[in-house]
Amino acid sequence: MPDGENKLRRSTTEDDITAAVLARFAATPDPRLKQIMLGLIKHLHEFVQEVELTETEWFQAIEILTEAGKMCSDKRQEFILFSDTLGVSMVVDLIGHRKPEGATESTVFGPFHRLGSPEMPPGGNIAHRDTAGIPTLVSGRVLDLDGKPIAGAVLDVWQTQSNGLYDSQDASVDGLHMRGKFTTDAEGRYLIRTVRPVNYPIPSDGPVGAMLKATGRHPWRPAHIHFVVMADGYEAVTTHIFDRTDEYLESDAVFAVKESLICDFTRHETPTPQAAKLGVTGPVLTADFDFVLKPAGAVAQANVLDAQRRLAALGAR
Ligand SMILES: [Fe+2]
Numbered sequence: 245m246p247d248g249e250n251k252l253r254r255s256t257t258e259d260d261i262t263a264a265v266l267a268r269f270a271a272t273p274d275p276r277l278k279q280i281m282l283g284l285i286k287h288l289h290e291f292v293q294e295v296e297l298t299e300t301e302w303f304q305a306i307e308i309l310t311e312a313g314k315m316c317s318d319k320r321q322e323f324i325l326f327s328d329t330l331g332v333s334m335v336v337d338l339i340g341h342r343k344p345e346g347a348t349e350s351t352v353f354g355p356f357h358r359l360g361s362p363e364m365p366p367g368g369n370i371a372h373r374d375t376a377g378i379p380t381l382v383s384g385r386v387l388d389l390d391g392k393p394i395a396g397a398v399l400d401v402w403q404t405q406s407n408g409l410y411d412s413q414d415a416s417v418d419g420l421h422m423r424g425k426f427t428t429d430a431e432g433r434y435l436i437r438t439v440r441p442v443n444y445p446i447p448s449d450g451p452v453g454a455m456l457k458a459t460g461r462h463p464w465r466p467a468h469i470h471f472v473v474m475a476d477g478y479e480a481v482t483t484h485i486f487d488r489t490d491e492y493l494e495s496d497a498v499f500a501v502k503e504s505l506i507c508d509f510t511r512h513e514t515p516t517p518q519a520a521k522l523g524v525t526g527p528v529l530t531a532d533f534d535f536v537l538k539p540a541g542a543v544a545q546a547n548v549l550d551a552q553r554r555l556a557a558l559g560a561r
Pocket of ligand 1: 354356404468470
């Protein structure tokens, strides 16, 4: 048998295709890109072989990815939702943010952050248009690993309204709502007025929702408030605080709950002095949470908000 014929026949087996593709990427100049591409090909081919993916299923995957891309805008990120619900976001988070003892743990960024939230004074009300929710004061300090206050730290905060929807999901809301940036005072203190966070289902009108339905999973997330806490000279932390009483703490649709981020929201039937000063007249909830930042490393970490700027610009096109 001539040599050429033999080679051609051998290259038609599944394993030979994998080897040929790996060889084709072997000359990638950037060593990190090479590592990622070779790992991706190896696992992707193994996966396809293991489940014996059919052509119909392959087309279905292309449809799902196409649909996910089409759903993305400056207000909606279906791929982040996929990553979150597949648990990939949390694996990336755990690898990338191994914190020293005492530093606030991070969790998923999620798809609902929006740029341009307003700067607010201490006690500023991010829920100024939400009349149905229970007024809630979240306060605490931003500290370093030695417990010293960090003045001038910025807390970028976002949350759903009491109807369980983010502003970007609620057609009746024009512009930004339930979002604000707070700066710590000389003692590292912050004070946020909001409404009680509620549990909510992640959007289920797209391919992620279809996946959850088809796999018998629920879409609920336990009640939480999102934060990115930043200060000069420290590593920013992207995190949430969760309501300790929530029924979905054990089964968060995006696997984001960490024990250290669970917080008590204490109900007071009459306003606390601080709440009264801010004009709250009825029952109020208070939550106290200190954020602890670790010093910035020698190598600057990618800023989550810069990545968000690029994503939003892509979505807005
Ligand atoms: Fe959320």
